[in-house]
Amino acid sequence: MRTVYVNGEFVLEKDAKVSIFDRAFLFADAVYEVTSVLNGKLVDFDNHMKRLHRSMKELNFGTKIKEKEFLEFHRKLVSLNKINEGIVYLQVSRGVAERDFAFPPSDTELTITAFTQKKKLIDNKTAKEGITIITVDDLRWKRCDIKTIQLLYPSIAKTEAMKKGADDAWMTQNGYIMEGTSNNAWIIKGKTIYTREADNLILSGITRRAVIEVAMKLNYKIIHKQFTVQEAENADEAFITSATAFVTPVVKINNTRISKEKPGIFTQSLREACIQQALATLK
Ligand code: PDD
Numbered sequence: 110m111r112t113v114y115v116n117g118e119f120v121l122e123k124d125a126k127v128s129i130f131d132r133a134f135l136f137a138d139a140v141y142e143v144t145s146v147l148n149g150k151l152v153d154f155d156n157h158m159k160r161l162h163r164s165m166k167e168l169n170f171g172t173k174i175k176e177k178e179f180l181e182f183h184r185k186l187v188s189l190n191k192i193n194e195g196i197v198y199l200q201v202s203r204g205v206a207e208r209d210f211a212f213p214p215s216d217t218e219l220t221i222t223a224f225t226q227k228k229k230l231i232d233n234k235t236a237k238e239g240i241t242i243i244t245v246d247d248l249r250w251k252r253c254d255i256k257t258i259q260l261l262y263p264s265i266a267k268t269e270a271m272k273k274g275a276d277d278a279w280m281t282q283n284g285y286i287m288e289g290t291s292n293n294a295w296i297i298k299g300k301t302i303y304t305r306e307a308d309n310l311i312l313s314g315i316t317r318r319a320v321i322e323v324a325m326k327l328n329y330k331i332i333h334k335q336f337t338v339q340e341a342e343n344a345d346e347a348f349i350t351s352a353t354a355f356v357t358p359v360v361k362i363n364n365t366r367i368s369k370e371k372p373g374i375f376t377q378s379l380r381e382a383c384i385q386q387a388l389a390t391l392k
Contacts, residue, residue: 112189114182114223119189122224131220132213133202137259139220140164141200144183145230145352146192150391151183152352156315161201164255170203171215180392186225195227196353200258230353231384239360239372240276240349244338245269247280247287247310254309263290277349279362282310285335292351293317296336296344297375303340306333316350316383319390323382329375338363346373348380355387356380 111122133139142161145152158176165174183197202220206213245266250259263280267290270278279294280287286294288311295304302324307313324331341347346368347359356379358372367373 111224112186113225114186114221116218116221119182119185125222127220127222128205130205130208131202132204132206133200133220133258135208136210137257138168139200139202139258140168140170140256141198141258142256143352144197144199145355145387146187146195146197146225147230147388148391149187149193151180151187151197152387153315153319153390154180154183154392155390156318157352160256160313160315161199164257165201167252167255168203168257169212169215170201170219171217172219174201174219174221182223184392186223190225190227192225192227194230195225196230197223197225199223228353230355235276235354235357236380237372239358239370241274241361242277242279242289242347242359243270243273243275243363244281244286244341245278247282249280252309253288253311254307254313256312260291266290275361279341281338284337284339286338286341287311287335289349289351292349292354292357294341295320295348295350296341297346297348297373298340298344300375301330301332302375302379303332303334303336303344305335314350314352316352316355319386320350320356320379320383323386324379327378327382329379342367346376348373348376350383356383 113122113125115125142157144157204217266278293314342365358376360370
């Protein structure tokens, strides 16, 4: 059984308790981060903390987090649960208060919880074979740049995709691809890589940023511009990025096969470079 983290304590998952008045439970008033673990160490931890900090600031969470303390309990969870490859899920909620739509006083104590999951991130079926995607209307709110736990719509969209025999969904607005249910969306046309600019309508992925860096080092051309479903279906290659997916090929969009329904060469080289870059950030 896993050991999890609840407000400063490490407890067995069966003994972990959070109040039913927690605002995460009542209002999805919480933010989260998912940090990958490779070789028993954390990938890109500093950037995850930066984004967590930003999410909390955008939602006017009163208390600031102590990065050093967060690093320590992440490391301890990884070691207690013997995670060589997998993730740490971290959630910070505004805390416990009587149910009221208005925010509680800013000195309300945050609820901080974390747990690990073992996962094969590097050598897995989706990396080898790619994933298939359907497109669905994006019905989320207009602050998707904040990594909140309001994940019901992405959850509906992914379930819908799986019901239709696909692996995931890309969400669209006015015919443009925004992002995946839990990843950023990319296409390659000729020698150019396209990704939508990160504004308030998508999450600015930590992996997205790493891939931009890697691609620039490799002198690949990247255009930060939104693309349509049709452009995606006509792409030479397509892929997703996220902490858990790194770069994972997309081989079918709706009914259109991409790069002969096999991971593209360009995508594979980006995946390789992205993993190398991740290994260089281990903490
Ligand atoms: N999801 N867009 C959305 C909507 C996401 O939920 C995620 C991450 C990303 C990619 O961000 P990053 O590269 O920082 O992981 C983009 C995580 C992995 C999750 O919810 O499990």
